Amino acid sequence: MHDHPWFTDAKEFDLGSPTILAAASLGCNRVLLVSKDYWSDLERCEWRILTLTEECNHSDAAHPVHLETVPGPTLPDGLLDMTLCRIQDVVVAYGWMRLVEGDYIPVWFMTVYSISTGEWETIPYAEGECPVPRLTPQVCALSDRLVVIGGCGPVSEDREECPTLYFDTWEWSVYSREWTHRGADCPRQLIGGAAGVIGDVIHALADAGGETVQYSNGRYRLETDTWRSWLGVEAGFCLLDVPLHGQHRLIITNILHDDPVIAAQSLKYWIVDAVSLDRVQCQPLFEREEEGAVSYLDYGISDGRAISVMLNPTTLLVVVNEGVVRVALDPFLVSPEFHTSMVGTRL
Secondary structure, three states: OOOEOOEEEEEEEEOOOOEEEEEEEEEOOEEEEEEEOOOOOOOOEEEEEEEEOHHHHOOOOOOOEEEEEEOOOOOOOOEEEEEEEEEOOEEEEEEEEEEEOOEEEEEEEEEEEEOOOOOEEEOOOOOOOOOOOOEOOEEEEEOOEEEEEOOEOOEOOOOOOOOOEOOOEEEEEOOOOOEEEEOOOOOOOOOOOOEEEEOOEEEEEEHHHOEEEEEEOOEEEEEEOHHHHHOOOOOOEEEEEEEOOOOEEEEEEEOOOOOHHHHHHOOEEEEEEOOOOOEEEEOOOOOOOOOOOOOHHHHHHHOOOEEEEEEEOOEEEEEEOOEEEEEEEOHHHHOOOOOHHHHOOOO
16 A cells, blocks of 8 residues: 655654653644653653744754743642643543552543633542543543543553453533533444544444544544455554544554564554545554664654644644654645545555
8 A cells, every 4th residue: 555645844853851641732833731750759740831943843843842930730649641632622631540559540630721821720539420430541632521441440550450441431511511411322432542532422443443433522432443354454453533624534553462562563544534434545644664773753653642733734743752753744734625535445
């Protein structure tokens, strides 16, 4: 399958900071970041605003990004996984997993950041009135709502017992600040991976990429990806799902494997039509020789630690561990004229 070009330039910046847990766009080329230093005794966390400067377009730029530390809430001890979701004029921080003596334990962490005032509002846990704390749910922003789908219960270090699986759906309103339990249950198991949003529809790959779960307005729809089998595409785990123009999504997948080198080498980039599920394979972000070394950024992406943030319609940030890659998308890719069927999906 041909590797179609999808970007014109990619620049890597080292932020020189502890592990970045989550990021979200604030508009005007600004991004809210939260990082945590797991190597310190106090597990110090830091909230910062990254601003992309005009110098970022120059290869010899001395200051391509500007970082400003801002006040923010303290993260729970051992917190390993969380997300930041931009909803209208706020950013919702939602965390769900911490490590306790080798076991992965669900935790409740939810707070709301006002972009206009810089103030934080804590959303407390209320049993029966919000999602049960769970590991690796799908968390997305839809219009004026935060949506939480699926996930699982605690996972022990020896993993001898299968965790409890959740199929329920919850929505949190930015207006009422209240949760609503939607009656519909997810038709497939969704644990981990990335989901994308096109318009007011959530798209999440299930069954190792063979099916797509679509959610909108309290209802689910299940789509079978016939293109994948027809084209002989090996099923993969969705690591990043980035909405582009119209109904197109940039999806990065890999094959889950115990060997991190094999997992990183299996990375594939796709442009997928969210309606027809037509797809075209794209060039990798980091070119490498067939027997060459794997980039540490590829390791970060394949390990599920990458975060994607669209700064504007043609600029994508990929945050991996301590680094940031600024990707200039091909303008044709995000234009109304582009369509996957025009590129061709022949082997």
